[in-house]
Amino acid sequence: QETGCLSIIVLGASGDLAKKKTFPALFHLFAQGFLQSDEVHIFGYARSKISDDDLRNRIRGYLVQGKTSDAVQLEEVSKFLKLIKYVSGSYDSAEGFQKLDKEISEHEVSRNSAEGTSRRLFYFALPPSVYPSVCKMIKHYCMNKSDLGGWTRIVVEKPFGKDLASAEKLSSQIGELFDEPQIYRIDHYLGKELVQNLLVLRFANRFFLPLWNRDNIDNVQIVFREDFGTEGRGGYFDEYGIIRDIIQNHLLQVLCLVAMEKPISLKPEHIRDEKVKVLQSVLPIKDEEVVLGQYEGYRDDPTVPDHSNTPTFATMVLRIHNERWEGVPFIMKAGKALSSRKAEIRVQFKDVPGDIFRCKKQGRNEFVIRLQPSEAMYMKLTVKKPGLEMSTVQSELDLSYRQRYQGVTIPEAYERLILDTIRGDQQHFVRRDELKAAWEIFTPLLHRIDNGEVKSLPYKPGSRGPAKADELLEKAGYVQTHGYIWIPPTL
Numbered sequence: 069q070e071t072g073c074l075s076i077i078v079l080g081a082s083g084d085l086a087k088k089k090t091f092p093a094l095f096h097l098f099a100q101g102f103l104q105s106d107e108v109h110i111f112g113y114a115r116s117k118i119s120d121d122d123l124r125n126r127i128r129g130y131l132v133q134g135k136t137s138d139a140v141q142l143e144e145v146s147k148f149l150k151l152i153k154y155v156s157g158s159y160d161s162a163e164g165f166q167k168l169d170k171e172i173s174e175h176e177v178s179r180n181s182a183e184g185t186s187r188r189l190f191y192f193a194l195p196p197s198v199y200p201s202v203c204k205m206i207k208h209y210c211m212n213k214s215d216l217g218g219w220t221r222i223v224v225e226k227p228f229g230k231d232l233a234s235a236e237k238l239s240s241q242i243g244e245l246f247d248e249p250q251i252y253r254i255d256h257y258l259g260k261e262l263v264q265n266l267l268v269l270r271f272a273n274r275f276f277l278p279l280w281n282r283d284n285i286d287n288v289q290i291v292f293r294e295d296f297g298t299e300g301r302g303g304y305f306d307e308y309g310i311i312r313d314i315i316q317n318h319l320l321q322v323l324c325l326v327a328m329e330k331p332i333s334l335k336p337e338h339i340r341d342e343k344v345k346v347l348q349s350v351l352p353i354k355d356e357e358v359v360l361g362q363y364e365g366y367r368d369d370p371t372v373p374d375h376s377n378t379p380t381f382a383t384m385v386l387r388i389h390n391e392r393w394e395g396v397p398f399i400m401k402a403g404k405a406l407s408s409r410k411a412e413i414r415v416q417f418k419d420v421p422g423d424i425f426r427c428k429k430q431g432r433n434e435f436v437i438r439l440q441p442s443e444a445m446y447m448k449l450t451v452k453k454p455g456l457e458m459s460t461v462q463s464e465l466d467l468s469y470r471q472r473y474q475g476v477t478i479p480e481a482y483e484r485l486i487l488d489t490i491r492g493d494q495q496h497f498v499r500r501d502e503l504k505a506a507w508e509i510f511t512p513l514l515h516r517i518d519n520g521e522v523k524s525l526p527y528k529p530g531s532r533g534p535a536k537a538d539e540l541l542e543k544a545g546y547v548q549t550h551g552y553i554w555i556p557p558t559l
């Protein structure tokens with residue numbers, strides 16, 4: 069474990085991402101003792117000319133949101149806020165970044181003990197359009213002091229471009245200034261507890277080893293549903309749409325972990341090598357295996373153009389051309405303004421061959437991993453209906469986290485990932501070649517959508533999305549279980 073001075077610089081400090089995610093995650097790390105106040109200093113950087121206290125007051129309300137705050141917690145909040153200093157400047161001028169470097173250096177000198185280091189973590193809570201100029205400024209003016217040792221790392225977040233060409237351009241611009249081990253591309257789905265669990269589940273359990281393939285699995289669904297629309301983000305969203313916002317990154321990362329081969333070790337590069345291989349095995353997406361939707365009312369947002377074809381919903385089939393998965397559809401489904409909010413992985417098994425209970429069965433075996441809310445894993449299976457009759461019923465083996473791990477707090481995705489960036493662990497971050505392979509899969513389809521060749525169907529807010537999507541699911545082989553619903557246990 070490294071010690072010495074650690075400076076965390078949040079660029080875009082007054083923006084939404086910083087307020088809602090970055091600072092609260094830093095606060096939770098601080099409150100749990102992962103950021104020592106004698107080592108850490110936090111700098112907010114943005115264009116607005118505000119004071120240290122203005123920034124502190126802007127973020128204060130987000131730090132303990134949703135939780136009842138007691139006196140101890142309020143004291144923690146004030147201690148944390150004291151660590152924050154604000155520097156104002158533009159994203160492309162030397163002046164601001166020189167000032168920032170001066171502040172960081174002063175703090176490093178004052179904190180510098182005999183074995184002092186200069187660790188500098190730059191968190192980009194910024195629109196990607198300014199990434200290249202900010203990278204240049206950091207490279208010229210704000211790198212760690214080599215006589216002190218340590219490191220400089222940057223943390224960036226999607227959208228990384230809009231298609232293969234623009235993403236590659238951005239990657240090269242950043243790659244000219246920083247080496248891959250210095251770049252942390254966040255996909256916050258990789259910080260979710262049940263996503264991190266996938267590796268353990270698949271490779272530490274004998275149960276799954278012989279079953280996890282085309283001989284036994286009929287289809288896989290990876291689903292993201294939200295029960296609210298693009299409120300307040302219409303302008304951003306309309307440029308990107310649901311495929312770029314959710315499927316190309318969050319759901320595809322989940323697909324990698326579900327489908328990849330066993331890495332030779334847990335080293336980040338070994339894991340990421342396997343993820344890249346899966347991505348490179350995905351076949352081009354066929355238009356007839358895509359259903360797009362746009363919820364009614366989406367275009368009422370004044371920042372959305374009247375004739376927008378941008379999908380707020382998409383269901384599509386990805387096919388992996390390799391020995392394990394040939395013929396198994398991976399159905400990716402994501403939508404806004406739907407009837408419920410959840411994210412899950414649903415692995416549906418084939419029917420039992422020569423089944424003697426066939427006519428009475430309710431449905432197939434399914435293994436469901438509920439990423440959120442109510443984290444759980446459950447196996448849907450057929451059992452004898454308890455009682456005198458010899459009949460069958462669908463039931464489940466249920467591992468619900470809230471019940472099984474009472475009193476355990478599941479960390480926020482950003483919290484965990486920021487800690488990884490400080491510790492220098494890139495396992496849960498996206499490598500450049502992985503990003504490229506991800507864009508290769510979706511770019512042709514995205515271009516057809518942008519050109520209006522594939523149209524979004526209207527759907528009612530609060531519904532399941534366009535009916536055509538359910539038809540596609542059925543065509544791909546998914547068999548719905550009738551008369552069964554999984555209810556998360558209450559404590």
Ligand code: BG6
Nearest residue numbers: 256257294313314318411440481
């Ligand atoms: C973000 C998307 O990356 O993920 C949002 O831009 C989406 O549109 C969000 O709402 C969902 O994250 P979570 O963690 O709430 O599932």
